[in-house]
Amino acid sequence: MSPRSLWMRTVLGQIALVQSVKETFDCRKLLRLKIPSCVVSARSCSSMSGAVEDYKPPEWATKLTYIPKKRIHLAVANTPIHTWKVPGLPADFSVSIKRDDLTGSTLSGNKVRKLEFLMADALEQGCRHVITCGGLQSNHCRAVALAARQLGLTPHLFLRTDATDVKSAGCEGNMLLDRLCGSHIYLVPRRNPFLTHLKPRMEQLAQQINTASGEDSYLIPVGGSNKTGLFGYITVFEELMQQGALDNFDDLVFACGSGGTATGLALGNYLTNGKLRLHAIAVSDNATYFYDHCDETLAEVGMAHLNSRDLMRVIDGHKGKGYGISTEDELEFIQQVAMETAILLDPVYSGKTALGMVREIHNNPGAFQGRRVLFLHTGGIFGLFDGRMTPFLEQKQEQEPLIKMWPEVNDCPL
Known part of the structure; x- marks a missing residue:
């Protein structure tokens, strides 16, 4: 049997294996079987996009008067x-x-931990839009945008900035990911407080969306920091x-x-x-x-x-x-x-x-x-790519050149 035929036989066998166990095991268990990523379909990995499930808190937290009912595994x-x-x-x-x-x-960082509960709540309430706020390079807003798209929701981000026009907001760091996933972005002055300036805008937007489409929005405060x-x-x-x-x-x-x-x-x-x-x-x-x-x-x-x-x-x-x-x-x-x-x-x-x-x-x-x-x-980590490190590293290169040209084989620059 040729190597290609052997490979195809192996893949077909693994596909059959996936089909037979996908109702029993979650995607993480399937991945432990070392099945090639091309074989595990989007449907069989639906648990990665997060099925909402009942949340059971640790025993020591059961006396709290508020406990979320649902959780979705994102982290x-x-x-x-x-x-x-x-x-x-x-x-x-x-x-x-x-x-x-x-x-x-x-979805890296601490924000996704909070979103496991916030996004589950949004889905349970039947919301189709998620609205939140933060700085221009907000890790929280980036995580919300990506988690929302992963779950089939539309993200709306209020970003605080000194930018005077849309073009000057840039496309680096977290902002690049916000824009890649098609977030609706609203630029607001940097010093706008949440309660008096951002929250009223978020509520107004939610009302406008509902009036125009009949769809509800889920509002998340700065950093996802609520009960x-x-x-x-x-x-x-x-x-x-x-x-x-x-x-x-x-x-x-x-x-x-x-x-x-x-x-x-x-x-x-x-x-x-x-x-x-x-x-x-x-x-x-x-x-x-x-x-x-x-x-x-x-x-x-x-x-x-x-x-x-x-x-x-x-x-x-x-x-x-x-x-x-x-x-x-x-x-x-x-x-x-x-x-x-x-x-x-x-x-x-x-x-x-x-x-x-x-x-x-x-x-x-x-x-x-x-x-x-x-x-x-x-x-x-995406904050490292917002451009601020570039002049610093360029100055370090002038002081201690670590990047050297080596155009010819025998012209060692050391």
């Missing part, structure tokens, strides 16, 4: 934890990293417990940009007797804003008696020049981390947070419960 869960030799770390501290930047490809999105990091905390994080680490450090991740982790830690000390590094707004937001969300799930100031430490002072604005030191740190550890940090969230963690360990070591620190990487 690659059980992201790994491994040691991380962060540049500049004191010798008596050890840091490991929880890789929530590996929750998917285009429903909260459960994205309730599930992550359960994952941390299963991975032994509560026994292997003393402190947990993470970025705080809209407050949802912080609230979910803080609540999970409290409900499981609070073994970890939580450090939320603010990359936007300030500690007072995040404490207040967290308290409001806690009240909405029946935990009004809690004070978020007792549950976590929100740390100001590491925003640099401001939200989404990079300093030379921050970009230098991002490159150093990439060169020494192969971990890619983004300039808006994880880069500022990791640098802030190193500085806090140096300047305020007593604020840490112990010396075993876990850093939660919340993703954001």
